[in-house]
Amino acid sequence: MGGFSLLAFVKPKGIVDAVLHGGVSTGCAIIFAGPVVRYFNALPDDWEFQMMAGFLIGFCAWFLMSAIANFFIKNEGKDILEVAAETKTRVKKVRKA
Numbered sequence: 341m342g343g344f345s346l347l348a349f350v351k352p353k354g355i356v357d358a359v360l361h362g363g364v365s366t367g368c369a370i371i372f373a374g375p376v377v378r379y380f381n382a383l384p385d386d387w388e389f390q391m392m393a394g395f396l397i398g399f400c401a402w403f404l405m406s407a408i409a410n411f412f413i414k415n416e417g418k419d420i421l422e423v424a425a426e427t428k429t430r431v432k433k434v435r436k437a
Contacts, residue, residue, distance in 0.1 A: 369394035
């Protein structure tokens, strides 16, 4: 739900991108909405809370998948050791701040 609602604001690169993002975010929402509802001690048949949890989970799944894809696209031609060294320096800079 969250991933498909983002399609109105973020234009996908193609039909495959839209189906992939929408499918993964919807799948994550279906899988994880029930445990999230139980964690917050809500009633399992409270469809409004499940819908909200599914929306948030789908949104987070969309963001995480996009962040990982952008990382791989940015580091496409590099060796794994170069990527690891660059990541270590960035983590050190963040920890110092």
